[in-house]
Amino acid sequence: MSVEQAVCADGVPEQFAADLAVKTDHGVATHEVRADDVREAFGDLTRWYAARIAPDEDPRSVVELPLATGALDD
Structure with missing residues (x-):
């Protein structure tokens, strides 16, 4: 299965997608990228x-x- 198929299989129609989380001194934040x-x-x-x-x-x-x-x- 290609990456595109895996993303589309999860219901995301865009070709590129990422779910992100970052923890800093400012707290924890999450974000979704779809494009x-x-x-x-x-x-x-x-x-x-x-x-x-x-x-x-x-x-x-x-x-x-x-x-x-x-x-x-690397």
């Missing part, structure tokens, strides 16, 4: 994440450090 465009889904995810991690900072600056220093090659 047919991967750029839209990733943008929604990163803006939401940045707002939870550092609500007073520019979202781009919040996500630049983990993207630049993260282990994406």
